[in-house]
Amino acid sequence: MTATKGLEGIVATTSSISSIIDGVLTYRGIDIDELAEHASFEEVAYLLWYGKLPSQSELNGLRKELDAYASVPAEVIEAIRLYPKDTNTMAALRTAVSSLALYDEAAGDMSAEANLKKAIKLQAQLPTVVAAFSRIREGKEPIAPKSGVSIAHNFLYMLNGEEPDEVAVKALDQALVLHADHELNASTFAARVTVATLSDIYSGVTSAIGALKGPLHGGANEAVMVMLEEIGSLDRVESIIQDKLNNKEKIMGFGHRVYKNGDPRAKHLQKMSRELGKLTGNMELYEMSVKIEDIVTGQKGLKPNVDFYSASVYTTLKIARDLFTPIFAISRLSGWTAHILEQYENNRLIRPRAEYTGPSSARYIPINER
Numbered sequence: 096m097t098a099t100k101g102l103e104g105i106v107a108t109t110s111s112i113s114s115i116i117d118g119v120l121t122y123r124g125i126d127i128d129e130l131a132e133h134a135s136f137e138e139v140a141y142l143l144w145y146g147k148l149p150s151q152s153e154l155n156g157l158r159k160e161l162d163a164y165a166s167v168p169a170e171v172i173e174a175i176r177l178y179p180k181d182t183n184t185m186a187a188l189r190t191a192v193s194s195l196a197l198y199d200e201a202a203g204d205m206s207a208e209a210n211l212k213k214a215i216k217l218q219a220q221l222p223t224v225v226a227a228f229s230r231i232r233e234g235k236e237p238i239a240p241k242s243g244v245s246i247a248h249n250f251l252y253m254l255n256g257e258e259p260d261e262v263a264v265k266a267l268d269q270a271l272v273l274h275a276d277h278e279l280n281a282s283t284f285a286a287r288v289t290v291a292t293l294s295d296i297y298s299g300v301t302s303a304i305g306a307l308k309g310p311l312h313g314g315a316n317e318a319v320m321v322m323l324e325e326i327g328s329l330d331r332v333e334s335i336i337q338d339k340l341n342n343k344e345k346i347m348g349f350g351h352r353v354y355k356n357g358d359p360r361a362k363h364l365q366k367m368s369r370e371l372g373k374l375t376g377n378m379e380l381y382e383m384s385v386k387i388e389d390i391v392t393g394q395k396g397l398k399p400n401v402d403f404y405s406a407s408v409y410t411t412l413k414i415a416r417d418l419f420t421p422i423f424a425i426s427r428l429s430g431w432t433a434h435i436l437e438q439y440e441n442n443r444l445i446r447p448r449a450e451y452t453g454p455s456s457a458r459y460i461p462i463n464e465r
Contacts, residue, residue, distance in 0.1 A: 112433050113430070141157050144215075167224055178190070184418060193301045205439070218428055225418065229415065246268075260374075282304070285303050340395070347403075349400065
C-alpha cells in the first residue's frame, strides 16, 4: 500500500449531488453559473436535498417549514450567553449545533423522513444561532426570526436589528448559492465519515463545522480580509504584495486544488463586490482586490478562488470578519446535509488504511532495562 498525501486524486465515493468536471461546478447537473444568476438559496437547498428544482408550491412549502423551525430553544440561547466573550465564532457555532441535538426529541430517529426534517430544521436554525451569538457578544439582545422572508433577509435582519437593503439581501443570497456545495471537500468528507458509523445528523454537522473552522478551508476568506486590512490602501498594494511574493509567502484566496483554470464561482463574487462598492460609494476594497489579482495572476499564474472576493463582499455588507466562516457554514449546511442523507441511503463504514512508516521488528524492553 502506498499513501497519497491529502488523498489527492483519490475517488472515495460516488455521489449525485454536485460535480466538478473540466473546471465546471454543477449542483445536480445544473451549472453553477445558471444557479448563481437565477436561483434563490432556498431553491438550491431544495435541489440538493430532493434532487430536483422545486415547483412554486413545493418551494412555498419548504419556506413555511423553514419559518416554522427558525426559532432556537431558549436553553441554547441561554448557554450562548455563558460563552466567553472572546470565544472563536466557529467554536461557538460548533458547540451550539451540538447542543441543539439535546433539545430535539427526534435526534436519534434514523428514519429517512426524520433525517430530512432535521436537515431542514438545522438549515432554519443556523442563521438564528449565528446572529444571536453575534448580538450577545456585543451586549445586545438576540432578535427573533421573521416569517415570510428569505434566509438571507432574515439573517441580516436578526444580525443588525433593521430591515436590510434589497441589494444586500440579493448579494448575500447569491453568496449562499455559490457556497452551498462543492463535491467532496474536507468538511463534507468529515460529515460523511462521521455518519457512516450511523451516528446522528447533528454529529455529522458538528464534525463538518470542526473541519470548516480551519484556515485552509472555511477560514480562508477571513485571512483574505486580514491581508486587505494589513495593506490598508490602494497605493500600498503593489509594494506589499510584491514583498510577499519575493518572500514566497502564501497569498490567501488564490489557487484551488481541483481547479486548474480558475474557480468558476469567483467571477460572480467579483461582480457582486463591484456592485456593492458602487452602491455604498466605497470602491477601495474592490479596487485593491482587483490590483492584487492582477499582480498574483500575472506573476504566478494563480487565479482567485471563491474566498478572495467574498471577503470584500461581506465587509461591504458590514459583516464582522469573524462571521465570514459561520456564514459559509450556513450555506454549506445545505450541502453537508444532502451528503449525509445520501450517505445514509447507501451506507458503508468509511475506513481507509494507512501506509506504515514506523520502525519494524521492535521488541519490548522490560522497564528495569530501559
